[in-house]
Amino acid sequence: MIDPHLHHVPRLGRYPSRFRLAGTPIITVMIGSFLTALPIIAQSAILPPFGLLILLSWRLLRPELWRTWIGIPLGLFDDMMSGQPIGSAIFLWTIALIGIDWVEHRMVWRSYRQDWLIAAVAIIFCISGGWFFARITGGGSVSFSLVAPQMVWTILLFPFVVRQCARIDRWRVMA
Amino acid sequence: MARPPSRRPGINRRAQYSLFASYVVALVGAAIGLLLVVVAIFDPTGFAALRVAAAEVSRPASVTMKGMVSGVSSIDEVLAAYWQAGSQNVGLRRQVEADRNRIIESKAIAQENLRLKKLLKLVDEDSSDLLTARLIASSASSARRFARLNAGAWQGVRPGMPVRAPEGLIGRIHITTPNSADVLLLTDTSNIVPVRRASDNIPAISTGLGDGSVEIRALTAGRNPFKPGDLLVTSGIGGVYQPNIPVAVVVRAEGEIAYGVPLANPARVDAVVVERVFEEAVTRPGPSAPAVAAGAEAEASGGNAAAP
Numbered sequence: 118m119i120d121p122h123l124h125h126v127p128r129l130g131r132y133p134s135r136f137r138l139a140g141t142p143i144i145t146v147m148i149g150s151f152l153t154a155l156p157i158i159a160q161s162a163i164l165p166p167f168g169l170l171i172l173l174s175w176r177l178l179r180p181e182l183w184r185t186w187i188g189i190p191l192g193l194f195d196d197m198m199s200g201q202p203i204g205s206a207i208f209l210w211t212i213a214l215i216g217i218d219w220v221e222h223r224m225v226w227r228s229y230r231q232d233w234l235i236a237a238v239a240i241i242f243c244i245s246g247g248w249f250f251a252r253i254t255g256g257g258s259v260s261f262s263l264v265a266p267q268m269v270w271t272i273l274l275f276p277f278v279v280r281q282c283a284r285i286d287r288w289r290v291m292a
Numbered sequence: 293m294a295r296p297p298s299r300r301p302g303i304n305r306r307a308q309y310s311l312f313a314s315y316v317v318a319l320v321g322a323a324i325g326l327l328l329v330v331v332a333i334f335d336p337t338g339f340a341a342l343r344v345a346a347a348e349v350s351r352p353a354s355v356t357m358k359g360m361v362s363g364v365s366s367i368d369e370v371l372a373a374y375w376q377a378g379s380q381n382v383g384l385r386r387q388v389e390a391d392r393n394r395i396i397e398s399k400a401i402a403q404e405n406l407r408l409k410k411l412l413k414l415v416d417e418d419s420s421d422l423l424t425a426r427l428i429a430s431s432a433s434s435a436r437r438f439a440r441l442n443a444g445a446w447q448g449v450r451p452g453m454p455v456r457a458p459e460g461l462i463g464r465i466h467i468t469t470p471n472s473a474d475v476l477l478l479t480d481t482s483n484i485v486p487v488r489r490a491s492d493n494i495p496a497i498s499t500g501l502g503d504g505s506v507e508i509r510a511l512t513a514g515r516n517p518f519k520p521g522d523l524l525v526t527s528g529i530g531g532v533y534q535p536n537i538p539v540a541v542v543v544r545a546e547g548e549i550a551y552g553v554p555l556a557n558p559a560r561v562d563a564v565v566v567e568r569v570f571e572e573a574v575t576r577p578g579p580s581a582p583a584v585a586a587g588a589e590a591e592a593s594g595g596n597a598a599a600p
Binding site for chain 2: 151152156157160163166184185186188194197198202204208211215247248250251252253254255257258263
């Protein structure tokens with residue numbers, strides 16, 4: 118039995134379009150941010166920030182894909198969808214991406230586990246930063262224990278999301 | 293795995309500058325983001341215009357999905373109806389016979405009521421309801437509790453208007469866009485509602501806790517008067533909410549604070565009613581009313597519900 122994925126091979130002389138190469142990752146991150154439009158009326162922060170998860174997955178899978186400023190437009194879109202104050206994700210995502218760049222220059226050996234660790238730190242930074250911003254911009258006394266469960270399952274969900282991104286990536290680069 | 297391809301551009305000057313410029317752009321962008329957050333500290337509803345585009349784009353998607361979800365969630369009811377259909381049919385027929393008499397009785401009572409009201413020259417003029425709409429989405433990934441309403445400024449919804457369901461209070465309009473509005477739910481940590489105990493008028497303040505429950509602080513001196521099972525309704529103080537909308541039921545009392553659960557669950561209610569700001573609805577008639585109403589609305593949208 119041949120692996121079904123192998124049926125889909127690049128044909129000689131054909132290349133994926135530029136839109137597919139550059140647009141796919143951006144569109145997937147925006148879809149992740151868009152998931153808050155699901156008709157769930159949540160009583161607490163239950164939905165993991167899928168936009169952030171997909172952004173981190175692409176960044177760690179394909180370091181050469183984006184420059185760090187990509188956090189600005191994608192963060193703005195996430196802010197518009199998420200209900201956080203505008204500017205929150207712009208700041209947190211860009212700082213997280215710069216941080217990942219900084220770490221990458223210092224790590225000699227890296228594998229899947231280190232990627233997960235980097236993503237976990239970035240997720241903790243972004244969710245607690247979002248919690249802090251919600252608190253200071255009129256949110257009153259939101260307790261930290263409200264976002265802690267969200268943080269845990271976002272970190273646990275990272276391996277799954279990174280797999281899906283790898284799958285999409287395979288489709289992306291094959292014509 | 294060895295390290296991924298390095299982003300260091302080597303000796304290529306141009307590539308070095310380009311990389312450096314990208315970091316500068318990113319840092320400037322991050323600083324602007326931080327600045328926007330700082331602005332939001334002083335003006336939480338600012339930049340609402342930025343959300344307009346997103347809200348308007350996502351609204352059709354949310355409405356469609358909401359319709360699908362309602363359809364799917366009622367499948368089990370349809371299946372359950374087939375179970376014991378015969379005996380249920382007989383039972384329902386008897387019920388209908390019994391109900392018919394009651395309907396005739398209640399019609400007579402309604403007529404009598406109308407007659408008595410005319411006698412008293414009492415005209416029922418409750419025009420506080422503005423419209424009925426559905427909640428279509430929410431800020432499920434954020435620590436704040438907002439829900440999106442499928443009606444907006446073009447339908448007459450204004451910031452500060454109370455939102456309620458038949459079961460009780462849902463919250464208050466926070467931001468409006470042309471066709472949708474963000475509702476600050478009762479359980480949001482910044483939503484403060486003046487309430488009273490339904491049985492004996494003890495005034496209190498309800499503040500959301502962000503986890504689906506509310507915190508209730510009595511305004512009377514002395515020890516905490518609340519005990520589990522107490523029903524709380526809006527007091528009408530502050531002029532935003534009408535009096536006597538059910539708010540929450542107390543489930544636990546600890547020291548000075550009592551904890552309550554809202555009576556209306558925004559995830560369960562089918563449709564919600566947007567009402568006019570109470571003060572506006574009361575003081576509407578008369579030539580000087582518009583100024584008063586505008587003042588009340590500005591107050592309601594500017595800060596939290598005024599504490600009594």
